[in-house]
Amino acid sequence: MGSQQDGSMDFKYILQDFSWYYIGLRMTYNELVEQEDMPSRLRSAIFRYMEGEADFDNSLARHLVEADKKSRSAMIYQQLKAEVTLLPAPEKGREKQQILTAEDWFGNDALRESTDPSELSELRFKKRNLMFLRI
Secondary structure, three states: OOOOOOOOOOOOOEEEOOOEEEEEOOOEHHHHHHOOOOOHHHHHHHHHHHEOOEOOOOEHHHHHHHOOOOOHHHHHHHHOOOEEEEOOEHHHOEOOOEEEEHHHHHHOHHHHHHOOHHHEEEEEEEHHHHHOOOO
16 A cells, blocks of 8 residues: 555555455545456446445545435445444544444434544445345
8 A cells, every 4th residue: 555644545445354345435436446356246236326326536434424324325335234433533432443334324313414534444344245235
């Protein structure tokens, strides 16, 4: 990733291990779909269900904060049983990093409305859940 002093590459990644995908939430959807290691099934779901609903020039974090809980995007993330990582925000009473399921994230309007996109760092989901994603 290089040694960028401004941190512009922080939270812009796709990583995987044996059973999980990890996606940095500062990446835009345009950047995400252009990645070579982007799972093709997820790319298809993004183009099929999120195009027209999400601004592909905005970060995934911004979209997660602004997306409607009844949107197709929320449906995709819930089907993936994705987890969202919130960074510590002591001024908001969050001393430690929190990991929320997509269901809990989209089900808590007050939390989403009070969260700045910069407080979200990562989306992760199991490869197995991607295999069973209905697209």
